[in-house]
Amino acid sequence: MSSNRQREILHAAVKLFEQKGYQATSVQDIADAVGLQKGSLYHYIQSKEELLMQIADAAIRQFNEQLQEILARPMTAQEKLAAMIRMHVQTSIENLETTTVLWREAFSLGEAPQGVIQKMTDTYLDLVTQILNEGSENGEFQVHHPRVTALAILGACNWVYRWYRPSGSMNANDVAHTFSKLFLDGLLTTH
Amino acid sequence: MSSNRQREILHAAVKLFEQKGYQATSVQDIADAVGLQKGSLYHYIQSKEELLMQIADAAIRQFNEQLQEILARPMTAQEKLAAMIRMHVQTSIENLETTTVLWREAFSLGEAPQGVIQKMTDTYLDLVTQILNEGSENGEFQVHHPRVTALAILGACNWVYRWYRPSGSMNANDVAHTFSKLFLDGLLTTH
Amino acid sequence: MSSNRQREILHAAVKLFEQKGYQATSVQDIADAVGLQKGSLYHYIQSKEELLMQIADAAIRQFNEQLQEILARPMTAQEKLAAMIRMHVQTSIENLETTTVLWREAFSLGEAPQGVIQKMTDTYLDLVTQILNEGSENGEFQVHHPRVTALAILGACNWVYRWYRPSGSMNANDVAHTFSKLFLDGLLTTH
């Protein structure tokens, strides 16, 4: 179904969308990157927007699937949260280009496809909130406002694409560890 | 200097850039919004990009100035951090459109203006990091990695524009309070 | 009639038309050069095209008037031709900007004003041809085809604006002398 060429094109699109932005990337740019003529691209894609949609969909889908797996494992809430953070940061960093496109460019999608992405993002938020509620209920966590707390954690994680550089001294584990400590223990020394 | 019309135009641009995105907003759209001919706009602006730059510049500048004020006040580190979070969330929410344009659209700027914005954003990060270092040094905080921690806090705060809706039940204070509790106390009940 | 301001404007226009060309010079450029607003210029001029017309008209008119004077003087044909060449080269060089505008930019005029300039140019050609005919009739000259010969002489003279630089080592007299020798004596040593 998804031929080599199609994967090539998708990959080129990710790279270009990340570098120049979706709108600033022309179909010609993508064609050049895979060594095809502009017109020939349309044997493989339906539209430029569909390309963006595929990238964003695959990206958010991966986050969701991995989180589902974590939730299915028998762990305490705090272990689940730490695992979620590690997974999220790691995935973001390992697929920095894709993640960038997801969070920065998906806004350029039309209403309908954007709604699809939004729905999956909402689901993801629900799952994270669920971890917090679980910890709250079993006494592990004190959560002031689960949904907003989940949004805070997700905000921190999803902001990573904006500052993380592979050339820097930190790896994904370092970042995840710092995040986990912050969210679980807080900053204060006096508890 | 900044006439009524200029402010009108800026305001219309903020609104349109927030609604449709910078690239999808045409100069014609802005002209229509203020009741001018397309060409007439150019009595007030130099270019569409300059308009975006002005918006982004004013936005990040306001964040910086307010944070400077907070830092100048005689408070403990944890008070400063709470104040910073409250200010940041409140400003983001009160100027939701402007903030959205700042974080979502500034990427469309050319290299040079984007660099200016980036520099101010970096300064802001430095100031927040400074609060953490201060708290760390005087024993108030235990900070695993100050810079990454600052980025986590900023990520959470800057993500607000993506989910906050004025029509919802939460106000800025509610959000800020939840954020502060999370970052200061952490989630764990067992300390 | 022609106030100081009007002369100022004309002068600025000549300078700008010479430097950037008529079409590439905006009314704003001229306004800037004289320290007025674009709109204020129209108290002094009727249109940008009229400015060009005035410059071209004055330029060709001066050539014609000076040639008339020469023709009225009691001289041999060869003296008249030499005088004409000296006058033409000198005037071209002394008013290099104006002359440049005349020959290079007048084409941008509309049909009617261009016709006026053309008529005066034709008259000038007639007067030069007349010198040649005079010399031919009285035996001073051997002229193969008076009109074409006149056009050759005028071509040489009118080309001067394209290569003459005041910073060079030649002055108008040097050029005129070389031209006269060429046209009167020819290049051949064997006569």
Place this chain on the structure above:
Amino acid sequence: MSSNRQREILHAAVKLFEQKGYQATSVQDIADAVGLQKGSLYHYIQSKEELLMQIADAAIRQFNEQLQEILARPMTAQEKLAAMIRMHVQTSIENLETTTVLWREAFSLGEAPQGVIQKMTDTYLDLVTQILNEGSENGEFQVHHPRVTALAILGACNWVYRWYRPSGSMNANDVAHTFSKLFLDGLLTTH
């Protein structure tokens, strides 16, 4: 490489640039002339300016190449000069539109492309000057100032596009002959 359409477009551009001038000719005009949409032109050209450059470049190049050929032939200086004049006048007249664009419109080019044309024009001048020097050295010519003399001859020849009309009674040979006589023998009967 240069398809039919490309030649068609070039030809239409020459015609329009000659008739209306480069600046007054819109891309729309050219598109209309070849029966394409404005945007479709850009499959064949890079820009309007590039079109002008191509025309001017080809024109001056042809003059240079033909002069090189003449210089390579074993002839006396006076024969070379006569041949140069004949070639120049003939080429100018046979390609009257192209020649007109070269001398009248190339000024509208940007600095860089204009410099390229200028360099080739300078080379041409050098070659003509070389003929004069040759004749001067071998005693055929008496040349007062070789470079200025060459400029006079070129001025006369390059002015042709401004007055020659194919509908007139003169052909290229007539003009060339008159020019040659003038430059070689001069006007005076008394030598």
Place this chain on the structure above:
DNA sequence: TATGAATGAGGGTTCATTCAT
């Protein structure tokens, strides 16, 4: 006299997409 806001038409260029070959 001088301003500067406003016009309105036009400028060159880009681009996602289609389609006959």
Place this chain on the structure above:
DNA sequence: CATGAATGAACCCTCATTCAT
């Protein structure tokens, strides 16, 4: 499968000119 010609709408921006103040 691949091409590349063609579309047609939209893009940002410029500019000579007018006119109320």
